[in-house]
Each structure stands twice: as C-alpha cells, then as structure tokens.
Amino acid sequence: MNPQNLLDVLFFHWQNTFQLFSVDKRLVNKAFTNLVAAYSSPNRYYHTLKHIYQIINTIDTLQVYTQDLPSVKLAAWFHDIVYDTHVQDNEEKSADYAVEILKNLAIPTNNINTVHQLILNTKYHQDDDVNSQVLLDADLAILAANPMEYQAYSQAIRQEYAWVSELEYIAGRKQVLERFLQREKIYFTPLMFNSAEQYARNNLATEITYLLNENNRILQHPN
8 A cells, every 4th residue: 555545544544533522623633644743753664654554454353342442443543652662661651642632632531541541551461451452452463464474574673673783682572572472362352362363373483483593693603
C-alpha cells in the first residue's frame, strides 16, 4: 500500500473510531495530523503508521472479545505515540499524551481512564481484562507473521536500536524473545491462540537461533 493510500485508510478508521462520541471534527482532524507526524518521525522503522494499521485491522477481527471496543481502538492509536528507544517510560508518556488529547476532544472520563490503563498494560503485556487481551494480541500479531514478514519486522526493530552495539543488542533481544517463549500463552484470545500461537513460537525460536549464531560469529571473529 502506498503512503497516500495508507493515510486515507487510516483517516477513515480514525473517523470511525470517533463516530460514537460527540466531538469537534476540526479537533479530531488536527489530532490525526499530529498523530501522523509522531508515527512518521525519524528513527521509526517498525513502530510506524503501518504498525497502527495492522493493529486496527487485527482489533476489528478480534472485536467479538471486547467489552469496550471504542476504548481499545483509542488505546491502539496512541499506544506508541511516544517512542524513544533511549528511555524506559514510553508507555507512560504515551498514556499521558492520550489523556491530554482525549480530554481536549471531550471524550468521556471513563473511556479516557480505560485508554490510559490499556496503554500502560502494553509495557509488560499484562492482561487485566478482555479489552487488554485484544489490544495485546493485536500488538503482538506480528510475531506470527510469515517468515519473510517476521524477518523484516526483526530487522526494523534492530534499526530502531541502531545505537546499541551488536553484542549488547543480541543479549537484550534474546532475553525479550525468551520471555515470550516462557509464557504459558503468547496470545490470550481464543482466535489468536488457536490460529497464531505456534507460528509465533516458531518465529521466536528461529530468531533466537539466528542471534546465537551471530553472537558466536562475532566472538570468533571480533574484527
């Protein structure tokens, strides 16, 4: 999908997200412009508008499991709005950003509070409730992509951490992947667990093997 088509489709989804609320369309459009700018900023290679598009589509597929679809979608739009690989509080800052924007749009307080908590839950992938489960499954859907897509995803993550040395990145990335493999379930919703769990585990195991091989190669040939 070319960039303009992607923007058009995202804007359509964005407008649909706010249909259930009484909002100022001018402010909604301005918020979308700011959101596009944030997700299009330099040094983003995976956490981009394409990622948001994929998450929104997955949420639509999983919506039968949600109790509060509008809040889940709002959380999806804002969950990576602040993204800086040098810091550890992106989720907290993204949650606060969402609160500020949604208050300005006069979104009901209960929705805002739900969105804030949903975004915070993406930090450690905590499934507090069915709404969290849908958002988290959508966020991690990439793990079950076909091998070529998964490889592109893993390379994009590496680019976002280009400032980290190779050995340090391998150690950190391997730790993250192993934590997912150690979970009883990567995916919480029945649909994602049944259709994607094994694909995700295979991809994670394959990447870990690649990282171990790269680690050994570097140690054997440091120059």
